[in-house]
Amino acid sequence: MDWVTGPRVIDDLASTRRAAATFLEDFGAPDSASGHSDWAAKWTKIGDAHDLLGDANINKGQTDDAERAWLCALTSFELAKRLAREDAAECEKATAKIEATARKVGALGQKIERVPVKCYDQSEILTYYLSAAGRSKAPAVICISTEEETATTLLGRLLPVLVDRGISVLVVAHEDISDSSDHSDMALSCCLDYLSVRSDVDARRIGVYGDGLSAALATQLALSDRRVAAAVCDGGLWNLARMLASTQWLAGTADVSHEDVVSACRSRMIQRFKCPVLVVASSRGIVSLPEASKLLSHASPAPIDLQLAMPQTITHLEEIEDFVTFDERIFGWLEHKLLPNSAS
Incomplete structure (x- = not known):
């Protein structure tokens, strides 16, 4: 063209x-x-x-x-x-x-519902629910926007990706989850509760996808709630980086974290995952490619299904990710994990 x-x-x-x-x-x-x-x-x-x-x-x-x-x-x-x-x-x-x-x-055709999800403290999170066409019991994915986007903006980006996917989605704003008086993982568990009791959702096949900083929130949910069947997240690297930074600050030196100690932390973290994981690495996101690669190498000998995805980034004038190809990659992976017989 x-x-x-x-x-x-x-x-x-x-x-x-x-x-x-x-x-x-x-x-x-x-x-x-x-x-x-x-x-x-x-x-x-x-x-x-x-x-x-x-x-x-x-x-x-x-x-x-x-x-x-x-x-x-x-x-x-x-x-x-x-x-x-x-x-x-x-x-x-x-x-x-x-x-x-x-x-x-x-x-x-009322394909999209505006759904208030009630939290444990009786507050409500306003979400969007899009049901999968042609399925009576479909898998579902909780999708959490970046810190810069509303739930409506993320829904607009995902609608073209979800055509004929066979997956329902519950779209949540990062701000609503991170500002919840409940802990974010508890608020997301309430979203999982909501999906689990819907008659058109297969409660055994519910995944989570966190975009941007929300990748860390997706990790927290996957680690705290065993009902999560697949997670697109940061693999725990954000929390690991924060823990190491705090340790270095308390010790007053940048040399306190030896590579063998960090490696042990990665190994322990990986073993906590009980569902398939897709770690998203990005130059603009919270996970760098080198750190994600180290995480992947630690996952190789462990009995865990962990994969790495990185979008193509165009660096002319400023960095722009090929969101079209990357979104297809993410939801193709989710479809494959939640719909094993899918051709994706």
Whole structure:
């Protein structure tokens, strides 16, 4: 595709997502260096075109066509948001478009429920629940947003990924979990309680996915609640780093943590996991590739299913992750672990 003249609007979700992924792969090339703001504006226009097409289709009563167009718009707006990271106003504008379009998709056939989950202290966490189409007892995943995103924004990013997955999701905002008067793992256990009693959820196949700093929250839930059947998390590396930093501060030296001591801590931590784990390493996240690789080497002799995933990062002007390919990787892994007979 010729990115110099500009990307084309394609009224097909798979093609739109391939176009976005291809754009990100090629973005570091010299002929793509027109600046983030220009490309953010172009992808916003593409999203607007899909969004308007969805509106036109809904007015004609063509709900399937409307949903497909809006899902294309969500991918385009997400890419525009990431390209506009350095421009707060443009980033906020793209986020607002994502949330507005996500609500349109949610209004179709009442596919998405706004669900208040009650915590142990009787407070409530407002979540989104999206049920898997065509399944009476589907696996489910608790998805926790980054510290920078709302639950609605994360829902907008995930809706195109979840098409035909056969997985239900409960989307939660990082802020709501981390600010809960209950401990975050207890608040997330309440989310797990809610899913476990739903008639359309298979209580034996509930996973958790934490994005950004929420990867550490996903780890806490996986370690504290044995009902978790699969976890996309940080593998405990955030808590390990904090523990070592505290030890060094108390000792007043940076030399207190010898590698053999750290290795022993990693080994003990790994042995606590009782479910399959996908550790997400990222240059922008809380887990570095070297630390994740060390964790993986410690997991090799242990009886644990632990894998490592790292998104491709485009470093032209600033770091932008290929979220399209990476999200497909994450939910393909979750589908494989929670739906063993899946072709993913």
